[in-house]
Amino acid sequence: MRIRKFFERLFNWELWNFYLLYAPIAPVWFWYCFKSKAFWFFTPSNPTITFGGFEGESKREMYNLLPADVIPQTIYIKPGIPVSELQQKIKDAGLEYPFVAKPDVGMKGILFRIIEDEANLVKYHERIPVRYLVQTKIEYPIEISIFYYRFPWQKTGIVSGFIEKELLQVKGDGTSSLKQLIDKHPRAKHRQEEMELRHSHRFDRIIPAGEIFYLSFAGNHNRGAKFINLKNQIDESLVNVFDELSNKTHFYYGRYDIKTASIEDLKQGKNFAILEYNGAGAEPNHIYDCRMTLLRAYKTILHHWKVLFEISRYNAQHGYPYWTYKRGRKYLRAARLHFKKLEKFD
Incomplete structure (x- = not known):
């Protein structure tokens, strides 16, 4: 079983460790640092968010920028x-x-x-x-992510990614225990340590036929959520909604996580709530669960890095300077210590 899981991970790049996945293209990131003459070249990308929204930003800071009627x-x-x-x-x-x-x-x-x-x-x-x-x-039935960027010299942006999220879950068959269902699940079986930490006291429970048991309520790829690509649903009306939001907040690059009553309602700018949005550090998560080759995934990531560089350079030239190395290192070190503290209590 362990050997089988090893080879499944080896030949499915979506299951790779983050650092392993990004190592081959990391030199491109450092090239942008060199070209900008700033190690934290991304910090001016979203000037209204600390550190450009790369890491460690407060949700309160983000919510304060958004209209009250679109946040919980x-x-x-x-x-x-x-x-x-x-x-x-x-x-x-x-x-x-x-x-x-x-x-x-x-x-x-x-x-x-x-x-x-x-x-x-x-x-x-x-x-x-x-x-x-x-x-x-938020009880809206559909959870989605929108990756949006807009060059500061343009009024209209681009929705480059649109996905629906399916939370990590198993469906009961009336005879299998929760542990058996997890062991058969294509993603959950690779998360044994997390599953044991969260659900070991329920492993022997028989899940009734047809019942959905949620293994995680976090709609993140690293928490096992499944993504359904909705790129064919991207149109002018969808872009207009996020142009309006992003122009108000001076948000130029990143990803919105949203719950909505329906895709059509979202396109009309109604019946949706923004759970949060992520800036310069946001991953274009539409690379996952859409049968992309590794090469195409790299191409997508590199395209977004280039956009991030161009937005940041423009903003740096128009009143939003790059963070100094010392300032960024101090901030990032504090953020990393904060996250380590959280992980101990998760």
Whole structure:
């Protein structure tokens, strides 16, 4: 079984470690650093977001830039406050269970949780070591990602990627245990350590026939979500929605994560909520789950890096200077320490 899994990972580049996947094209990234004469060449790409939105940016910072009607109702909680104060904040905000909790500064779905009741909330609050947010659980049925970029000298941008997300899940057959279903799942079986950490106490449970059991509620590729390519749905009306949003926020490059009632509603600019958006560090995740060859995936990534470089260079020449090496190193080191702390409690 282990040998079989090894060869499945070896011949499926989508399962490769991040650093292994990007190592062959890393010299191109460093060429842009050299060409810009700035190690953090991407920092002016999104001038209204710290570090260009590459890593370590606050969700609060992003939400404050967006219209209130397109984001979930959200409150921010300091770690360690008395439970009674926490409960009062939630009551005052009118939030009802179930709702979402996640770190204000987070990544890769770390410590993302659906809070079902007060016991869940108290357990989460006592565990998390950093400021976090509590927000309405958006019930729209469709979760999607939009990769958008716009050159600052142009009014109209480009939607280069459009995908629908299917959360990591198994479907019961009435006879197999959860552990057996995980072992047969094409993606979950490669995530044994994570599955044991989250679900080992339920491994023996028989999942009824037809019942969907969610293994993760985070719609990230690194959390096992499946992506369905919707590139044929990209049209002028979709671009117009994100032109309007991005012009308001001076957002030039990155990815929106959204829930919506339908694709048509999204194109009409209604019945959708932005869960978050990611800037310069956003991966063009439409390379996954669409039968791309590795060569074509590299071509897509390199195209986006070139766009990132050109946007950043223009903004640097028009009032938004590159971060110094010292400033960027200090910021990134603090962000990495923050994420290591989160991983210990995930």
